[in-house]
Amino acid sequence: DIQMTQSPSTLSASVGDRVTITCRASQSISSWLAWYQQKPGKAPKLLIYMASSLESGVPSRFSGSGSGTEFTLTISSLQPDDFATYYCQEYNSYLTWTFGQGTKVEIK
């Protein structure tokens, strides 16, 4: 089974900061990596798919990079609406999904 290790688990930042979250896969998943944003009481919202493709309607301050086993989500200039929890997800096999542990982005 593929394991996904996400870091950090918590991140304190200020509005306007550049924020980077890392996700590492235990084996190569090519580019089959998605990033989600989740706010309390809401379903996860897809931000990035195929490691670097921006989902329609998602602000361009969000970007994803990486392939193989190392991936990053970057928020270029943190906005008030961005304080949330972020999850990476591998979907290398359409049969199974594996999620990272999540990163909570808090107000510094």
Place this chain on the structure above:
Amino acid sequence: QLQLQESGPGLVKPSETLSLTCSVSGGSISSNTYYWGWIRQPPGKGLEWIGSIYYSGSTYYDPSLKSRVTISVDTSKNQFSLKLSSVTAADTAVYYCARQGGAAPRYWGQGTLVTVSS
């Protein structure tokens, strides 16, 4: 636009079986491209994949839940279902259904909270 909607009891007693249904609209569950999955999220915790099913009935389950999980599909109703037996308080969670496969895993239900309590 594809939509998924979970339904089922919000309260289940310990040792009983949790049963949920996901209704799919705006597209056919019989597509040969996709699997249909269940994910859960305990309160304050992360996302956990439970299992998935193909329209033909082929299933894949997370090994840690495999002994208690059954996922089934009803193509005539465009629905798929989850049964989780012998539940405990640890199974209290928001349960989501989603479409698996394709380049972008964008189709999820809004989730339904199931509480295990006597």
